[in-house]
Amino acid sequence: MLITLQNLFKVYRMGDDTVNALDGVSLTIAAGEFVAIMGASGSGKSTLLNILGCLDTPTTGSYLLDGIEVSRMSRAQQARVRNRKLGFVFQNFNLLARTTALENVELPSLYGAGLPSRRRRARASELLERVGLGNRAGHSPAQLSGGQQQRVAIARALMNGPPVLLADEPTGNLDTRSSAEIMRLFTDLNREGITIVMVTHEEDIATYAARRIVMRDGRIAPTHERQETVS
């Protein structure tokens, strides 16, 4: 298994109150899966995805990524895991302002194993080409549409060739057409072997995923998982 979660808890203390954002989540995801996480607002989807992304640590429980326990790693070690194994796509794109698309895509490689700058540049242009923005390399985020920005963000997530792509409502800020483009890109990437875990609460976006997980009050709802493929 690529991802194995066992009895994951995330507890927030607010004065006397405690909130169990995750209330005992166990889950396995195999390499090459395309998973959609759904559920009501506040059900713990983002919390779960952040822990999967090593951006956050669980209060208790175990998270094995590629067979390695990552939830108890130091901050620096987690940073290295994020750099090599995980790609992120955010709802609000999170591109660096006043920085070209190409440089935004390059960013993860700056923190990784020292690739010479020419090779970095070449790979970044290749990825921009791949997401259909080969002619926009010199544009800054402000000069790009929302859909284009999100495609730059996807190219960035792929820069270091991670096995896993994590996306928290990647189409949340996009119109239907752009959303469909992004989802087609995800489907293609998944076909090429990348594991994708995506949070969404849009039914038609979730249909692109082969597997669906529904969260309810910090737990995985006991619905029988539907297996579908996109036509």
Add this chain to the structure above:
Amino acid sequence: MTPWLTLRIALRAIARNKTRSLLTALGIIVGIAAVIAVVSIGQGAQTMMMEQISSIGTNLIMVFPGSRNQGGVHGGTGSVQTLTAEDGEAIAHDLPHLIRAVSPIVRSGGQAIYQENNWSTQIQGVSVEFPDVRNWEVASGAFFSAADQRAGARVCVIGQTVVDNLFPGIDPVGKSLRIRNMPFRVLGVMARKGSNTMGHDQDDAILAPFTTVRRVLYSSVFNNVSMLLVSLHSLDDLPVAKEELSKLLRQRHKLAPHADDDFNLLDMTEISNTIGSVTKLMTILLTTVASISLLVGGIGIMNIMLVSVTERTREIGLRMAVGATPGTILLQFITEAMALSTVGGIIGVAAGIAGARAVGRLQQWPILISEASVIAAFLFSAAIGVFFGFYPALRASRLNPIDCLRYE
């Protein structure tokens, strides 16, 4: 991430907010500029003074009558008239291996008159050895002779300033000038020597045999002199020579073993040390003031870096999300602070050099820009950046990626 890349990112971040960066660096710029200017001017002044001292002659010992240790009630140096020309002769006679030449000096002042010109100047009674002692040549004519000295003849040798004022366009050699209504025949003119350390014009003097000056101008019945000017063969002998001189004079003056010296030895290294320590003190004082400016500048950098960390919280979060470790973030912000202060330092060095040059040109003052002070200023400004950038950078590195990404 390579250091070069870290530096490039830092420089871009600085360039992004040019006005703000410049204002932030202003404290450093002013501080460094002040230090460079002060040090350049100070060192220039010091070298100039030292050069002038060596033009007087560093291998000189001045012997003054009176004790160095005497307090107010006894009066200062020179008030006790115990030093004689014979002391000088004895020194030259007894210590030939150390001493090249000795000249007594008897000082007087007065107005010299030639025809309708008159000029107030210093009249120095010296011995025939004087040109040798001072390493000062006669430009035209000749110095007075031993016979003139013995006879107390009314003859003199004059400096260039006296020539300019009393004998404009006239060859003074062979002419007679009058001092206190007594005629003195001019035997020669000394070579131009220039001003000494204190701005005193050394060419503004009339040199006459000390015997003449003492008898005729001082009307002194005693055999004492204002000072003895002793020149050494070699500066290396200075400590030995001072010791020997002291021994000889104590013996000649019949001082009891525990009695204080009734004379006072002063050498040029001592004088230059005094000047050195005065200029050093000035430099330290002004550098302290400049350091306060640097401190304020450093705090300014810390302040703006804290603002910058807050403003760029999302950027920090994103960089962490794609793999920046806390260490990388720490380094990036320290580098940014360091680059900011170093750029300030470079501008400051340039401004300081320009300022020092301007002062130098205005004051006819030599400027000495030492490489060491430029390098020190450069390193120091970088160190300020590292020091004051550390805390903001640490704050940035301790941020949680998920909190940063959520930050509005």
